Amino acid sequence: xxxxxxxxxxxxxxxxxxxxxxxxxxxxxxxxxxxxxxxxxxxxxxxxxxxxxxxxxxxxxxxxxxxxxxxxxxxxxxxxxxxxxxxxxxxxxxxxxxxxxxxxxxxxxxxxxxxxxxxxxxxxxxxxxxxxxxxxxxxxxxxxxxxxxxxxxxxxxxxxxxxxxxxxxxxxxxxxxxxxxxxxxxxxxxxxxxxxxxxxxxxxxxxxxxxxxxxxxxxxxxxxxxxxxxxxxxxxxxxxxxxxxxxxxxxxxxxxxxxxxxxxxxxxxxxxxxxxxxxxxxxxxxxxxxxxxxxxxxxxxxxxxxxxxxxxxxxxxxxxxxxxxxxxxxxxxxxxxxxxxxxxxxxxxxxxxxxxx
Numbered sequence: 001x002x003x004x005x006x007x008x009x010x011x012x013x014x015x016x017x018x019x020x021x022x023x024x025x026x027x028x029x030x031x032x033x034x035x036x037x038x039x040x041x042x043x044x045x046x047x048x049x050x051x052x053x054x055x056x057x058x059x060x061x062x063x064x065x066x067x068x069x070x071x072x073x074x075x076x077x078x079x080x081x082x083x084x085x086x087x088x089x090x091x092x093x094x095x096x097x098x099x100x101x102x103x104x105x106x107x108x109x110x111x112x113x114x115x116x117x118x119x120x121x122x123x124x125x126x127x128x129x130x131x132x133x134x135x136x137x138x139x140x141x142x143x144x145x146x147x148x149x150x151x152x153x154x155x156x157x158x159x160x161x162x163x164x165x166x167x168x169x170x171x172x173x174x175x176x177x178x179x180x181x182x183x184x185x186x187x188x189x190x191x192x193x194x195x196x197x198x199x200x201x202x203x204x205x206x207x208x209x210x211x212x213x214x215x216x217x218x219x220x221x222x223x224x225x226x227x228x229x230x231x232x233x234x235x236x237x238x239x240x241x242x243x244x245x246x247x248x249x250x251x252x253x254x255x256x257x258x259x260x261x262x263x264x265x266x267x268x269x270x271x272x273x274x275x276x277x278x279x280x281x282x283x284x285x286x287x288x289x290x291x292x293x294x295x296x297x298x299x300x301x302x303x304x305x306x307x308x309x310x311x312x313x314x315x316x317x318x319x320x321x322x323x324x325x326x327x328x329x330x331x332x333x334x335x336x337x338x339x340x341x342x343x344x345x346x347x348x349x350x351x352x353x354x355x356x357x
Contacts, residue, residue, distance in 0.1 A: 003114075003124045004250070005143035005178075009163050011130040013151040014185035016043040017220055018246075019127035021239070022147075024229030025247035027083035031122040034077065036114070037089035038139045039129040040096075045088040048080050049227030052090055060093045062113045063100065063138070070116040077117070081232075085121075097134040106134060107174075111142035132166050140170055145179045149214075150201055151186040152194035157204065161304045165288050168307050172285060177310045181205070183246070185214040203276060203317035208308045212246040215239075269340045270355045276317040277355065279305070279327070281338065284312025286331050293327030293352075295320055300330040326352040 006019045016039070023035040037044040037059060042052075057076035065072075078086045100106040110126075118124060126139040140146065146167060150156050170176050182205040188194045202209055215238050223233035230240045269280040279291055286307075290300030295318070305314035326345055328335050337344060338353040345354050 001118055001121060001124070002145065003118070003126070003143045004145045004147060005126040005128060005139045006147050006149065007128040007136060007139065007163060008148050008150065008160070009130055009132050009136075010156070010158070010160075013156070014149045014214060015130070016047060016127055017224065018147065018149050018183065018185065018214070018243075019044050019125050020047045020224070021220070021230045021243040022246055022250065023084060023123070023125045024081075024231040025244050026123050026125075026250070027081060028231050028244075029247060029251065030083065031251070032083050032120065034085045034087065034114075034117070034121045034124045035080075036087045036110075036124065036126050036139075038093075038110070038126050038135050039089055040091055040094035040135075041129070042089040042091065042093075043224075044127040045086065045090070047224045047227060048086055048229065050078060050080075050086065050088050054078075055088050058088050058090045058093065060090060060096055062087070063093075063096050063109045073113060073117055084229075093135070100134060107137045107141050110138035114142060132162055136166070137170070140167065140178065141174065141176055143178060145181070147181055147183050147210075149183045149185045150197070152184060152188060152191070152197045153186070154193060154197075156197050157200060160204075161288065161306075164304075164306050164308075167310070169287060171307075171310045172287075179310070180208055180308050182209045183212070183214065184209070186216055187213045188216045199275070203319070204306055205308050206278075206315065206317065210246060210249055212242060212249050214242045214246070217242070269338055272357065273317060276319040277357070278315060278317050279329075279338075280313055280315040280340075281305070281329050281331070282313050283331050286312075286314065288332060289314040290330040291316060291318065291327060292330055292335070293325055293355075295325050295327070305329075320355070320357060322357045325355045325357070327355060328352055 006015050008015050023033045027033045076087050080086050128136045128139045182201055184198055217239035219234045219237040220239040223230045271278040289305040291303040292298045292300040296302045305316045307314050341353045343354040344351045
């Protein structure tokens, strides 16, 4: 049984579309799936044709009144199709954070609530709200994996560092390891910006990017407006093909347990690759890591690194021109040289690491 959270604090990235249609495609392939709508906007609920008043219990009741009663949990589950079930959401869920603010272990309410029914399903999919709050914390702490949908637009990667910082915080403080994979969505092959964003996503997440790309398709929007998954609305469109490809890729993924620390802390950095230069640093206790150098005006906020595997190895691929470049890592605000690179150069403000191309 696998629990997958779909999360991105940026709205309009195809998060709910992915949650609905991935769930439906998994169900069509014979997997028992429970989709949990963790968003007070209830878009996943509406997107499956369930309206306010169609149910007696929602996720709000589970989170605020949970007593460990398995029957109470089962009463909130709606059967959408033979293999697909839903725990719906409603606008009152927005009050859950305030109601739970003084509760003990409030971040674990969701994981404890679904534990009694988890064995009934092959997959549990959690659709998060577009922010990093208590509801998102609950979803992340209940999951084994995180899929981050990233749309092909200019601001798509803006603010992504906050979500990754939250994931790393959960890993460090709670010892809860999450496997992160990025999914390119709303991709328009006719535009140059889509190609540039896809290249940047691959630089940030490297091998932790789905091969499947979700292309722009009007049928996906139409399906949502009719309260249907793409599997029930149109199976002869690119939206169905793309989400079915994603489904098969998810099914075939080998779910590996993330190790507590890097297997090999002797990390070669920097390393020349086909699509740029890979910079790495092992810092398992860090909350955030950036790369600053003469290639970005020594402005670290332009080059955030990501701990994409949860193993303490922060990394990023940077597109650099041939020549000699000076750089440093900025770990939780502290500027340091690359500990794995012996090549240094004395500058006006101290020693810098050197990358020769």
